[in-house]
Amino acid sequence: MHITQLNWECLLHLFSFLDKDSRKSLARTCTQLHAVFEDPALWPLLHFHSLTELKKDNFLLGPALRCLSICWHSSRVQVCSIEDWLKSALQRSICSRHENLVSDFLLQVCDRCPNLASLTLSGCGHVTDDCLARLLRCCPRLRTLRLENYQSSPGSNKGSPQSDS
Template identity: 65%
Template sequence: MHLTQLNRECLLHLFSFLDKDSRRSLSLTCHQLRGVFLDPCLWTLLHFSSPCQLKRDNFVLGPSLRYLTISWYSSRVLQVCNIEDWLKSSFQKDICSKHENLVSTFLAHVCHMCPNLLSLTLSGCGHITDQDVISVLRSCRKLCCLHIENCVRITDCSLEGVVAYGGSVKEVKVDFCRNITQAGLQTVRHKRPGIQLSAERSADMIPDSKPEVRVPLRRTLQKVLQFS
């Protein structure tokens, strides 16, 4: 029996066991299997393990998406992306420029195309901002689970967005986000007590603080002597 002789339900079941690349490869063999690849039922869950995967054409993004995970576990996250911008060398900035907007651009597409999203996990996405998270909260009003981990640019503004726009949100995790504060967590607990909130290490980490430009002591003494 040839594969294409199976009915659509069986083909969808077989496709469900394949990863994104295998699904795409199989879909290129004939129009029938391409139609199965494009079936929304097959794309309720998407998991990406690096930003570069977001640029591939091996998945379908649409209203059927319910669960989205973008996790980047890489030494580059710790050594480059999660370093304060004012401390990065030109070489580090050049590395970041190649992928800095990938996740933000992808999340913008999610806002426009995936209104039924229920769960979003962002881990190691060092370049996403509060505005990216707030945009998802405003567009995906059914979102009930938000997990953000090791995202250096996320601040209490994202928590304020949960309070303001996350009417359906039931669970929030902000782990290892050093710019989340105890005050921000307390605001969520006070205004949305029904949310299951956890923050492993986030509010205990040292937040980013751009050093002030200090006048050298010698120059300061010279000015004092000059005007005394």
């Protein structure tokens, strides 16, 4: 028996045990498995452990997404937490490479994931208050918003340095 002979529910169940990269690799093997990869039911939760993962094409954003976490723990997080006027040219250069990455990703979440219920952002210092306000408007089912090591971006309304809702 070949894996593609399994019924849809079994294939979804098998995919659910794989990480994002393994799911994408398996999906590349045939069109039927690619269709399973694109099934929104496979993507109720997403965890990202680095900002580079946000750029990969190994996940699906859609209405099934309920829980999202972006937890970036790196020496760069310390640089992001410094007020812009205190940063050296090198530190500003480091931040400029990634400062819009999370906000741009969250704007995609706003457009595609109206059923999001839980969001954790850890070490994402460049997310603006405006971006979070839009997310709250676009995701009416959002019940948990955890901001860890959060610092508002310059020019936005200053929020609390760390908060949970």
